[in-house]
Amino acid sequence: MVNKGKEELSTLRQAYGDEVELQGDDGASQLFRIMAELNLNGNNYAILQSEAMKQEDEIEAFRVVADPSGDVQLETITDEDEWEQVAEAYDDSRFGSDDQP
Numbered sequence: 001m002v003n004k005g006k007e008e009l010s011t012l013r014q015a016y017g018d019e020v021e022l023q024g025d026d027g028a029s030q031l032f033r034i035m036a037e038l039n040l041n042g043n044n045y046a047i048l049q050s051e052a053m054k055q056e057d058e059i060e061a062f063r064v065v066a067d068p069s070g071d072v073q074l075e076t077i078t079d080e081d082e083w084e085q086v087a088e089a090y091d092d093s094r095f096g097s098d099d100q101p
Contacts, residue, residue: 011037011044011064011066011072012034012037012046012064012072012074013034013037014072015071015072016034016072018033018034019031019032019033019034020032020034020048020074022048022074030050031050031051032048032049032050032060033048033049033050033054034046034047034048035047035048035049035059035090036090036093036094037064038086038089038090038093040085040086040089041085043063044063044064044065045061045062045063045064045077045086045089046061046062046064046074047059047060047061047086047087047090048060048061048062059087059090061077061083061086061087061090062074062075062076062077063075063076063077
């Protein structure tokens with residue numbers, strides 16, 4: 001179930017604003033726009049998009065977690081099924097779902 005209540009989904013935006021800068025494995029930094037925050041099956045997720053990804057209509061999904069001090073961090077989703085569920089939930093939130101009555 002996707003929860004889209006603003007008070008529960010603003011964690012990442014409260015910490016970083018509308019954009020977040022991430023550093024890749026190669027050490028290069030890239031700016032991503034926070035497209036959405038979702039709560040799915042008890043986990044929080046962020047949908048991010050760089051300017052280059054926007055050109056290709058692609059997104060990246062990350063799990064949003066808080067470290068012991070309460071700071072918000074992004075974790076890469078390594079499970080392909082989990083990533084697909086998050087991407088589908090994001091699409092459903094944008095375009096609606098054919099599965100809904």
